[in-house]
Amino acid sequence: xxxxxxxxxxxxxxxxxxxxxxxxxxxxxxxxxAKADYLKRKAAGETRAIGSKDKCERCGAEYTVESxxxxxxxxxxxxxxxxxxxxxxxxxxxxxxDRINPPRKFKRRKRGNICVWCKKVFEPVNGSTTCSDxxxxxxxxxxxxxxxxxxxxxxxxxTKRTVSSGRIDLTGEKYxxxxxxxxxxxxxxxxxxxxxxxxxxEVTVKVDSLRSGNTKSxxxxxxxxxxxxxxxxxxxxxxxxxxxxxxxxxxxNNHSFWLCECDCGGYRIADSADLHNGVATSxxxxxxxxxxxxxxxxRHLKQQKYRKEYQKKKKDPSST
Numbered sequence: 001x002x003x004x005x006x007x008x009x010x011x012x013x014x015x016x017x018x019x020x021x022x023x024x025x026x027x028x029x030x031x032x033x034a035k036a037d038y039l040k041r042k043a044a045g046e047t048r049a050i051g052s053k054d055k056c057e058r059c060g061a062e063y064t065v066e067s068x069x070x071x072x073x074x075x076x077x078x079x080x081x082x083x084x085x086x087x088x089x090x091x092x093x094x095x096x097x098d099r100i101n102p103p104r105k106f107k108r109r110k111r112g113n114i115c116v117w118c119k120k121v122f123e124p125v126n127g128s129t130t131c132s133d134x135x136x137x138x139x140x141x142x143x144x145x146x147x148x149x150x151x152x153x154x155x156x157x158x159t160k161r162t163v164s165s166g167r168i169d170l171t172g173e174k175y176x177x178x179x180x181x182x183x184x185x186x187x188x189x190x191x192x193x194x195x196x197x198x199x200x201x202e203v204t205v206k207v208d209s210l211r212s213g214n215t216k217s218x219x220x221x222x223x224x225x226x227x228x229x230x231x232x233x234x235x236x237x238x239x240x241x242x243x244x245x246x247x248x249x250x251x252x253n254n255h256s257f258w259l260c261e262c263d264c265g266g267y268r269i270a271d272s273a274d275l276h277n278g279v280a281t282s283x284x285x286x287x288x289x290x291x292x293x294x295x296x297x298x299r300h301l302k303q304q305k306y307r308k309e310y311q312k313k314k315k316d317p318s319s320t
Contacts, residue, residue: 003096018092038068167191170207176216178205230256233272239281240289241268264288 005016009026022030041047048054052065056073058080063073072080093100113124115131117139122131130136170180170193178195184204191207197218209215233243241260247269250257256272266283274280282289 018089170210175210176213177221178203178210178215178217180210230272233258233275238270238275239278240264240287241270241275241281241283243275262287262289 002015002017005014005020006012007014007023007026008021009030010023012023014020014023038047048065048068050065050067053062054065054070055062056076057071058076059073061073061075063070113121115122115135116129117135118131120131128136130139169183171182173180175195177198180193180195181202182194184192184194192204193207193210194202195205195210195218196202197220199218199220201218201220203218205215230246232246234245236243238260240263242263243258243260245259247257247259250269250271257269258272258275260268260270260275260280260283262268262283264283264287266287268280268283270280
């Protein structure tokens with residue numbers, strides 16, 4: 001607990017915890033003095049090495065030194081710390097009990113001997129606030145009802161509902177860059193709203209897409225987002241295929257397609273993932289040079305094993 005303390009060295013007032021005996025300036029000087037004393041003891045050979053053996057000041061048992069200030073064995077250290085904490089706490093209490101006791105007594109009196117439910121006067125036992133088990137049950141039920149009401153409270157933005165249908169009204173709400181203007185006629189089983197984007201365009205968006213965050217703009221946000229960076233494969237060989245240039249005929253999210261030339265003279269558009277995984281290694285099944293070459297033998301053997309097992313299960317389902 002941070003309170004006003006009196007420095008044992010210079011008698012100055014400062015803010016500190018229960019073990020703060022010195023002000024910051026005195027503490028700094030004491031650290032400097034302690035370091036100087038340590039250097040002197042070290043020069044005289046009076047210090048203990050980490051890992052050496054020493055005897056506990058409390059029980060006399062031998063222990064391994066783990067720090068320069070260690071005085072007790074691991075078994076006696078917690079006992080000594082508890083005794084020291086209690087001693088210093090009592091010392092602080094007796095010095096400041098005139099300041100500590102009044103708020104403590106007021107807090108105890110504040111509980112009183114009046115039942116919080118029926119307002120009857122009673123003799124409290126163990127800090128009880130109710131006079132009987134029945135009052136305790138009723139008071140607890142009331143508390144739990146209020147707690148559940150606060151816990152399940154819906155934000156104000158979600159409590160606006162239309163009088164006729166009881167559905168949530170999103171008019172005026174903002175979702176990303178879109179602001180809901182008005183609800184359109186229902187098309188199918190989905191409700192839709194006319195929304196105005198920050199760029200000025202108006203679009204019709206499903207309510208589910210707005211509330212889930214899947215739709216955040218009219219499409220301008222995607223146009224502003226820089227395209228993903230792809231590794232350039234131009235000139236690289238994958239089996240019989242040599243990559244010529246990037247192809248934009250096929251489009252798939254986060255996939256790059258490349259125009260490749262086969263050794264037989266044919267062309268093929270292949271996905272970069274298929275090229276790296278060894279799926280695309282030739283211009284196709286009708287390549288004049290025959291079957292496609294195997295780039296990854298381990299993958300090829302696994303695929304063959306899986307096909308044989310699948311065909312076996314398909315012919316004889318009872319074998320499983």
